[in-house]
Amino acid sequence: MEPDVVAREGPAPTFPGWRVVGAAFVCLTVTSGLGFYGLAAYLTVLVREHDGSDGGEVWRVGQISGAVAVFFFVGGVFGLIVARQIARHDVRIVVLAGAVFGAIALLLLGQVTEVWHVYAVYVVLTLGHTCAGLVPAATVVTRWFHVKRSVALSIASTGLSVGGVLITPFAKWLMDRNGLEDSSKYLALIWFVGIVPVTLLFMRPHPQALGWEPDGIRTSAGPPREYFSVALRDAIRSRFFITVSIAYTLILAAQVGGIQQLVKLVEERTSTSTATLATAVLAGTSVVARLAGGQLAARLSMAHLALGCALLQAIALTAIAAFGSTALLLAGIVLFGATVGNLLMLHPLLIGQEFGPRDYAQIFSRSQFVAFVGTAAGPYVLGAIRDASGGYGTAYAVAGVMSLVGAAFLPRRVRATET
Secondary structure (H helix, E strand, O other): OOOOOOOOOOOOOOOHHHHHHHHHHHHHHHHHHHHHHHHHHHHHHHHHOOOOOOOOOOOOHHHHHHHHHHHHHHHHHHHHHHHHHHOOHHHHHHHHHHHHHHHHHHHOOOOOOOOOHHHHHHHHHHHHHHHHOOOHHHHHHHHHOOOOHHHHHHHHHHHHHHHHHHHHHHHHHHHHOOOOHHHHHHHHOOOHHHHHHHHHHHOOOOOOOHOOEEEHEOOOOOOOOOOOOOOOOHOOOOOOHHHHHHHHHHHHHHHHHHHHHHHHHHHHHHOOHHHHHHHHHHHHHHHHHHHHHHHHHOOHHHHHHHHHHHHHHHHHHHHHHHHOOOOHHHHHHHHHHHHHHHHHHHHHHHHHHHHOOHHOOOOOOOOHHHHHHHHHHHHHHHHHHHHHHOOOOHHHHHHHHHHHHHHHHHOOOOOOOOO
């Protein structure tokens, strides 16, 4: 039964859901630009500033790279805690806590003097990244949108790529120009100011509290409409949950490993300038393809779209493994970029579509925790294969196989949308 529409005098109120999407977009832009994508920039600067030229200890890439694995592992564990807090409290409290954690971490990053300091700072940074990142953003968008969820989430999650295009290069330029210590206070300010105002002004935890149903339906003050939802206990025991989680463990291992090693691969095969171009091409293609994917997900089967993207990622990684010329290599990277954003977007969409909004945060955080095993391991697996084989050809071919196996675990159907 459709909810009663309230007859009101005066101009029709504006649906706040799209402002919520905008707030989620901004938060994800900041957390990805100074969190996920920023990790590679921090590694480069830390190694350069501790090269032993001042008589101190030389910091090696391998030493600091371990902090990246800690970042993802702690993020996966802490995501379970964040999901429980979102279910019990106003999501804005969690996001604002993320603003504080992240700002503190970036301030401390400019003060590190020992390798273990980097690990400690990354733990605090991942707390901020998790509190203000994908779990709360996807949860709040899922609450505000049902039929239009794929479009709304595609817009919000595009912030993940925009952060890598806009914020990370600026952060790298700032650190190259002023050094990490002087730049860290500005990075902390960007994190805090980028998250706090939009969260306070535009993010709202539930549509019903403001007299709305999902997708912009204005309702009476009566009982809110009940949407299909699966309880947490039943969801995590389902075949769908298990296979999606396994699939994304392999898919993200291939994807994140491919992204983290891409700059070095392109530098080895072409030039430094081409490597910089490759990063922009990857992120830019991801932005455009994610927006297109959101439209397709509203019209096609999400399960079939996810399967197609996983297979396309396998082809792209295999092409990157094989191609040596600049033109063909960039073509492979364009293909890879077209899958990156959509696969990341489709993970929360598949979970939301199959299990509904009630326990969404806790269900998705558990699936994400399993998948983070692949996220953390992927860069190391590809790096180790590269060192053992003497080049990236075998490493990226293995990544292609991982993506292909992951595609085999993806479900072939997902629950239809209720209208």
